[in-house]
Amino acid sequence: MEHPALPINVTVNGKARAAEVEPRLLLVHFLRENLGLTGTHVGCDTSQCGACTVHVDGLAVKSCTMLAVQADGADVTTIEGMAEGTALHPVQEAFQEQHGLQCGYCTPGMVMTAAHLLETNPEPDDDAIKHALEGNLCRCTGYINIVKAIRWAADQMRGQHASS
């Protein structure tokens, strides 16, 4: 049976977006296909890999496990919304500086989860970082440099706060 498309209004990376979507459309496909924001990746069919992680109303969530209609009225940030102009977000810069990526497939999700962690816990120890990353899988790096990058980003961000 066909079900009618429903209107949604979502703010994505600060920009108001209105659309009519099928109820079964997943948020990740809305972002990638309707809005062309292909930085958010799909790495699994089982809600386990975290490559699709975005922020919805400030919380890291798996956009493959949320309907676009559930995001009606929400404020969504994707990896494309992290940098300010050419200035990378400190977590993005950290992955570059500390070699926190190889193929890069998992990286957008890793960055979004890490940024959420540092907002709730600006001074995480390695255990807290690893606990926060349980829902993000990486097939390349072995995670060591990802943890290192997040520690580095935490230091940078605290330094910025201290000097401002």
Added chain:
Amino acid sequence: MHPASFGYHAPRSLVEAFGLLREHGEDAKVLAGGHSLLPAMKLRLTQPEVLVDLRHVSGLSGIRVDGDTLVIGALTTHTEVSTAEAVRRSLPGLADTASVIGDLQVRNRGTMGGSVAHADPAADLPVTLTALDASFVLTSSEGERTVAADEFFVDFFTTALEPHEILTAIRIPLPPSPARTSYAKLPHPASGYVVVSAAAALSVDDAGACTAARVVLGGVAGTPHRATAAEAALTGQELTPEVMTAAAAQAADGIDPHADSYADEDYKRHMAVVYARRAIEAAAARA
């Protein structure tokens, strides 16, 4: 991967939600955090015709103290439960449980009501909520009824909840302080779900004697399993290391766990004893 097509409603009130559930009957499913339902729909393990999303129904989320009871709204997320000061202070075993569910992203969306209604035998919250003697408020257009955890969980993915009912709140009696509650989990290394887990809730009097004990196992049956022999072995005793070890040794009495590709029956029975001991010791150490 896309779920099959369905109709979607986000009612603004419980009355409206009950109307939709009545209209669509068996074809409808309630949507809370979607973190059990949507993965199952993507894999086409379930194909509801209609989803009734509770997100605009007010009053279903949040944590409040009502006399000597902690009331948690069904839509309260695992993250909210694990970080709430009232939970951390009064029921640390419940905060610990919510903090080891799935992963950070799952905890940001998944809800207590959804976990309870779903009744996955490898889930965490049903185990701890049974140890805490929680009860569940089931509401329908005819009114509401309250069902204790001991009666609520019927079998694998089966509860006392009727299709026209909505679980609106979880009620947990607040223990006298200090609150001796705990949770110990052996997670599956790939999925993160429970292989075996144990929750303990102990009451201890001023003289140091255990006056009441509830010890509950997860992962060993279709529903949370009360380890009644272990409970009896703790009650009336001073909680010495010997008493706790002897009680835990009886935790696996009467269980008949399902073997799976990761854990066979003997291993689960052995882990039931190990994790029951860890939970009992951790609860006793909370003062």
